[in-house]
Amino acid sequence: MTPESMDLIFAALAHATRRRIMDLVKEMPGCSVADVCKYFDTSRIAVMKHLRVLEEAQLIVPRKRGRVRELYLNVVPLQLIHDRWTTEYSTFWATQATDLKFRLESLGQDDSPTTDAATAQRRSASGNDRPGRKRP
Amino acid sequence: MTPESMDLIFAALAHATRRRIMDLVKEMPGCSVADVCKYFDTSRIAVMKHLRVLEEAQLIVPRKRGRVRELYLNVVPLQLIHDRWTTEYSTFWATQATDLKFRLESLGQDDSPTTDAATAQRRSASGNDRPGRKRP
DNA sequence: GTCATAGGTAACCGATACGTTACTTATCGG
DNA sequence: CCGATAAGTAACGTATCGGTTACCTATGAC
Known part of the structure; x- marks a missing residue:
């Protein structure tokens, strides 16, 4: 999973219309482009x-059948991202999720230092709070 | 989780530099902006x-301490996205993941219809392959 | 063949993304 | 106080994004 493909996947997901298209194609596998267009007010070209x-991100897969392009959802990119990020943030997951003192709304400039995410991370930090020098 | 905040989160993740910043802040909780800048060749303003x-997406949380802004990672947005998408695509997850005939490289215009994701979805489709009319 | 329909391409436009340089503010250490 | 350092702001240039209209191609129904 190259960083470029990750860019493509996240960028594709970063738009409500595209997420809705994914939902539509998920609910109607093999639907056509025209079918998808029926659900939007924007022009067909925008869709x-x-x-x-979505296709460049491999999230939707087309299959040419006559003059129609049947569209199918492909969850493999989602799985790849899921796997990478859950392993990468698994420790944080547990730390912040099980910390009952954690409150999202207390973040920012709150002065009570025992009830926020920052404190939870300080407690679970491994000591290298500051970088020594530039990593190559 | 509004669509707008989802846009912000995915858009924030859709850039290798920002993902790297998240990794850095994860490894060095409470680090300063200048600390993060040491790891990039771009200007401080770009960072x-x-x-x-990242802060607008709530993925990074600042804590002002004197003249430095201590940065902390906040995994709550990641958890929210994780929860929403795993529930939404759980059926697909199992379908495509356990289908041994599934091959990513066979997608597209392959003529062998029994060895691709599209066929897997056709098998697991609930019949409404075509939309009847516009969903409100 | 004819024609309606599904799909694709080109050119354009305003807004936003991503980077830069220059300047300003504020705090810490002596 | 004073200089160094952390951070923030302003203005700008280029590229990409997200949408449009207009036009073109191809296939299926009859």
């Missing part, structure tokens, strides 16, 4: 551009 | 703009 973004 | 994007 096609969104589809292109 | 600060990336930090702004």
Whole structure:
């Protein structure tokens, strides 16, 4: 999973219209481009551009059948991202999730230092709070 | 979890520099903006703009301490996204993941219809392959 | 063949993303 | 106080994004 493909996947997901297209294709596997267009007020070309973004991210897979392009959802990119990020943040997951003192709304400039995410991380930090020098 | 906040989170994740910043802050909780800058060749202002994007997505949380802004990672947005998408795609997850015939490289215009994701979805589809009319 | 329909391409436009340089503010250490 | 350092702001240039209209191609129904 290259950083570039990760960029493509996240960028594709970063738009409500594209997420809705994914939901539609998930609910109607093999639907056509015109079918998807029925659900949006924007022009067909705009939908096609969104589809292109989704296809470049491999999130939607087309299958040419006659003159129609049947669209299918492909969850493999989602799985890859899921795997990478859960392993990468598994420790944090547990730390912040099980910390009953954690409150999202207390973040920021709150002066009570025992009831926020920052404190939870300070407690679980391994000591290298400051970088020594530039990592190559 | 509004669509707008989801846009912010995914857009923030859709850039290798910002993902790297998240990794850095995860490894060095409470580090300063200047600390983060040491790891990039770009200007400090560019890093600060990336930090702004991450903060607007609530993925990074600042804590002002004197003249330095201590940075902390906040995994709550990641958890929210994780929860929403795993529940939404759980059926697909199992379908494509356990289908031994599934091959990513066979997608596209392959003529062998029994060895690709599209076929897996056709098998698991609930029949409504085509939309009847516009969903409100 | 004819024609309606599914799909694709080109050119354009305003807004936003991502980077820069220059300048300003504020705090810490002596 | 004073200089060094952390951070923030302003203005700007280029590229990409997200949408449009207009036009073109191809296939299926009849």
